[in-house]
Amino acid sequence: MPRHRKPTLNDIARESGSSIATVSRAMSQPELLQPQTLERIREVAARLGYVPNRRARALASGNSETIGVVVPTLNSPIFSSTLQEMQRSFAANGFQLLIASHEYDPASETAALAQLISHGVDGLVVVGAQRPQSSWALLEAAQVPLIQIWEGRSEHDRITVDNYQAGYLVARYLIDIGHRKFGVICGHLLNNDRQSARVEGIRAALEKEDLRLARTQISEQPLTISAGRAGCMTLLEMLPRPTAIIGTADLLAIGAMFEAQGRGIVVPDALSIAGIDNVDVAAHLSPSLTTVDIPAANIGAEAAALMLRRVRQGDTKPGTSISLPVTLVVRHSTARPSD
Amino acid sequence: MPRHRKPTLNDIARESGSSIATVSRAMSQPELLQPQTLERIREVAARLGYVPNRRARALASGNSETIGVVVPTLNSPIFSSTLQEMQRSFAANGFQLLIASHEYDPASETAALAQLISHGVDGLVVVGAQRPQSSWALLEAAQVPLIQIWEGRSEHDRITVDNYQAGYLVARYLIDIGHRKFGVICGHLLNNDRQSARVEGIRAALEKEDLRLARTQISEQPLTISAGRAGCMTLLEMLPRPTAIIGTADLLAIGAMFEAQGRGIVVPDALSIAGIDNVDVAAHLSPSLTTVDIPAANIGAEAAALMLRRVRQGDTKPGTSISLPVTLVVRHSTARPSD
DNA sequence: CCGTCATATGTAAACGCTTTCATATTCTCG
DNA sequence: CGAGAATATGAAAGCGTTTACATATGACGG
Numbered sequence: 001m002p003r004h005r006k007p008t009l010n011d012i013a014r015e016s017g018s019s020i021a022t023v024s025r026a027m028s029q030p031e032l033l034q035p036q037t038l039e040r041i042r043e044v045a046a047r048l049g050y051v052p053n054r055r056a057r058a059l060a061s062g063n064s065e066t067i068g069v070v071v072p073t074l075n076s077p078i079f080s081s082t083l084q085e086m087q088r089s090f091a092a093n094g095f096q097l098l099i100a101s102h103e104y105d106p107a108s109e110t111a112a113l114a115q116l117i118s119h120g121v122d123g124l125v126v127v128g129a130q131r132p133q134s135s136w137a138l139l140e141a142a143q144v145p146l147i148q149i150w151e152g153r154s155e156h157d158r159i160t161v162d163n164y165q166a167g168y169l170v171a172r173y174l175i176d177i178g179h180r181k182f183g184v185i186c187g188h189l190l191n192n193d194r195q196s197a198r199v200e201g202i203r204a205a206l207e208k209e210d211l212r213l214a215r216t217q218i219s220e221q222p223l224t225i226s227a228g229r230a231g232c233m234t235l236l237e238m239l240p241r242p243t244a245i246i247g248t249a250d251l252l253a254i255g256a257m258f259e260a261q262g263r264g265i266v267v268p269d270a271l272s273i274a275g276i277d278n279v280d281v282a283a284h285l286s287p288s289l290t291t292v293d294i295p296a297a298n299i300g301a302e303a304a305a306l307m308l309r310r311v312r313q314g315d316t317k318p319g320t321s322i323s324l325p326v327t328l329v330v331r332h333s334t335a336r337p338s339d
Numbered sequence: 340m341p342r343h344r345k346p347t348l349n350d351i352a353r354e355s356g357s358s359i360a361t362v363s364r365a366m367s368q369p370e371l372l373q374p375q376t377l378e379r380i381r382e383v384a385a386r387l388g389y390v391p392n393r394r395a396r397a398l399a400s401g402n403s404e405t406i407g408v409v410v411p412t413l414n415s416p417i418f419s420s421t422l423q424e425m426q427r428s429f430a431a432n433g434f435q436l437l438i439a440s441h442e443y444d445p446a447s448e449t450a451a452l453a454q455l456i457s458h459g460v461d462g463l464v465v466v467g468a469q470r471p472q473s474s475w476a477l478l479e480a481a482q483v484p485l486i487q488i489w490e491g492r493s494e495h496d497r498i499t500v501d502n503y504q505a506g507y508l509v510a511r512y513l514i515d516i517g518h519r520k521f522g523v524i525c526g527h528l529l530n531n532d533r534q535s536a537r538v539e540g541i542r543a544a545l546e547k548e549d550l551r552l553a554r555t556q557i558s559e560q561p562l563t564i565s566a567g568r569a570g571c572m573t574l575l576e577m578l579p580r581p582t583a584i585i586g587t588a589d590l591l592a593i594g595a596m597f598e599a600q601g602r603g604i605v606v607p608d609a610l611s612i613a614g615i616d617n618v619d620v621a622a623h624l625s626p627s628l629t630t631v632d633i634p635a636a637n638i639g640a641e642a643a644a645l646m647l648r649r650v651r652q653g654d655t656k657p658g659t660s661i662s663l664p665v666t667l668v669v670r671h672s673t674a675r676p677s678d
Numbered sequence: 679c680c681g682t683c684a685t686a687t688g689t690a691a692a693c694g695c696t697t698t699c700a701t702a703t704t705c706t707c708g
Numbered sequence: 709c710g711a712g713a714a715t716a717t718g719a720a721a722g723c724g725t726t727t728a729c730a731t732a733t734g735a736c737g738g
Binding site for chain 2: 006049051052053054055056058059064066073074075076077080081083084087088091094096097098099100101103108111112114115116117118119120141143224225226229254255258261262280281284285286
Binding site for chain 4: 679680681682683684685686687688689690691692693694695696697698699700701702703704705706707708
């Protein structure tokens with residue numbers, strides 16, 4: 001069985017008796033051709049099983065119909081639903097996603113960006129704005145539409161959620177129902193502007209009531225359930241013991257809740273726990289988790305829509321800023337403090 | 340600020356007084372050059388901020404250092420951890436991942452495959468073996484290494500887990516501790532060989548004890564927590580009521596457990612519940628979930644390793660089959676039936 | 679001191695497509 | 709009926725690399 005070389009435009013041209021230019025047009029601008037020519041070419045193309053070579057197309061035309069996305073991790077309920085939605089939108093428009101992750105390591109992110117750029121993506125989607133100058137330099141040099149999601153600087157397009165407000169809302173709510181002693185479990189703040197903003201929002205709400213958020217009231221952790229447990233353990237040793245713990249990501253809050261329950265601390269009677277994200281499982285837990293809804297899927301959809309506009313009409317006047325609303329979702333893991 | 344065109348090999352050649360071929364070699368086979376020439380070229384390249392254009396490289400050399408992956412959904416704890424690990428391995432070897440998802444729709448999968456192939460990926464990773472003949476035809480025609488994960492036909496490379504065995508194990512365990520009346524909540528079986536295999540494993544274990552798995556004992560659902568609740572609701576109306584419910588994915592089992600608890604049915608005293616997957620949260624729930632551990636991340640790592648071998652040495656004698664072990668994890672959501 | 683070979687570099691032809699420009703054909707209308 | 713416009717097709721020049729082949733240079737043994 002001879003290993004048939006893949007058919008090219010040239011093969012079709014030869015077989016169909018037209019020129020390669022005509023065949024090319026049959027593929028990309030069929031309305032320019034006489035119906036019978038088009039028909040003849042299509043027939044041959046189908047017979048040969050022609051599949052266009054997008055690499056060549058990209059090289060010749062300058063567009064690759066390819067978008068690069070760099071996220072901290074694929075393995076997170078939040079990012080993956082953003083990605084899922086983004087992929088859906090892009091695919092529907094004939095664009096492919098090149099996805100990379102960096103596990104919160106700035107150097108890996110730089111490497112991933114360089115790779116994507118050298119692959120010739122038509123656009124880039126990145127999470128947040130905190131990255132070394134060298135990465136920004138790469139992005140500038142790439143001369144390619146850039147969209148920041150979750151957080152972002154105003155010089156470039158961004159689809160954000162108000163992380164600060166998310167923190168503020170949940171803290172404010174807990175204050176309103178009477179809490180004064182807080183513990184916060186958050187992700188590592190270095191290089192993570194989403195987490196930082198959430199913590200700052202909490203801090204602002206507290207300070208408005210002349211409450212402080214001390215270093216010891218904060219436990220920085222990886223963004224996992226186990227880490228949430230660990231963080232909870234630490235905070236419970238605080239004196240006076242907090243009456244409310246906020247996890248700046250649901251996974252952390254969920255972990256904290258499990259840990260508390262494991263120690264026989266009744267949630268919310270003896271300890272209120274709240275999160276941010278509103279992941280699927282939050283509504284189902286017992287008690288169900290009070291949290292702040294973050295429209296993760298929407299971020300993906302909006303980012304894709306904006307990117308498509310940017311890529312199609314190079315009408316690029318960047319700096320569009322879309323901020324999606326976050327909303328407090330009060331459930332049953334929070335209650336008035338008992339004391 | 341003039342929009343500087345990106346520098347090319349040609350620019351470097353001109354600036355450095357060498358030929359374009361020499362510059363090309365400086366990039367890809369530096370050992371062939373005289374040290375001083377190399378030095379001179381590197382200096383110019385650095386000064387101009389040269390970034391190689393992989394599209395052109397791919398076109399000329401035939402390799403794109405790009406791997407296509409098609410999964411049912413990105414938004415699943417299982418697939419996303421496989422992807423995460425796969426991406427890590429590939430990135431470490433200079434390969435980029437083109438990721439597409441199809442939401443369990445065969446036509447979308449075909450479209451995605453066609454896209455990836457036309458993008459000229461060096462290899463393809465797909466989930467399972469169940470797809471229309473037309474998709475298989477595409478894959479054959481692509482002339483590119485193919486690796487199937489989770490399930491797969493023997494004609495092609497595959498990294499699998501024994502889904503059948505996973506189902507068998509959990510059912511066998513429940514039988515051993517005395518259960519006879521079962522309910523099963525599973526994903527849609529059409530076009531999903533992973534889910535089908537798990538159900539068949541359960542059926543086999545039951546039939547070995549002369550128990551049947553009737554149509555009415557099975558509830559097909561989407562793979563979400565809410566769907567698990569719905570499935571549980573249905574099964575609880577069965578007469579006689581099952582003493583054990585198996586979710587063929589942890590999300591389903593977790594949903595079922597929430598539903599049961601919401602109705603005041605104590606797990607495991609009045610109802611045993613078990614899953615398959617061993618997702619993160621399973622260990623932390625109360626009661627913790629009995630399940631079968633599936634090494635999702637490992638699948639990603641093994642798939643990447645095998646693919647790298649295939650792509651590097653075209654030593655392609657496909658048909659490698661690696662089956663990763665699944666292990667029963669007994670926790671506290673299962674117990675002897677009370678009656 | 680010449681032929682032979684290894685080494686370093688250059689030349690030019692691909693790779694498969696898009697796109698500009700030119701050419702051939704047909705249509706329109708005064 | 710013929711000038712000019714509109715339409716359909718073709719020829720050929722890229723796009724930025726890689727790579728087979730050619731050439732130039734110097735080393736070396738006889």
